[in-house]
């Protein structure tokens with residue numbers, strides 16, 4: 001997927017979840033070696049997605065949209081609930097769910 005295709009697809013997802021006033025940025029995220037897929041920048045209303053995300057693109061965008069809707073960086077039960085509702089897969093959510101079991 002080219003960055004342009006990622007922007008177009010991500011834009012649809014953002015709009016679908018009421019984030020019309022947010023922007024999607026495809027970039028190389030260097031400062032998060034443990035979690036390089038995306039960042040939700042609530043202050044600037046920007047969802048940053050790493051250009052190397054590959055086939056995880058959709059899940060990465062939905063993950064950050066859930067942060068935008070939740071209003072914070074935590075992976076708490078409320079975030080998990082929102083993430084599930086908007087379409088994050090159980091595979092994707094498993095690492096976050098285990099801490100509440």
Ligand SMILES: [Zn+2]
Nearest residue numbers: 063067073075
């Ligand atoms: Zn997260």
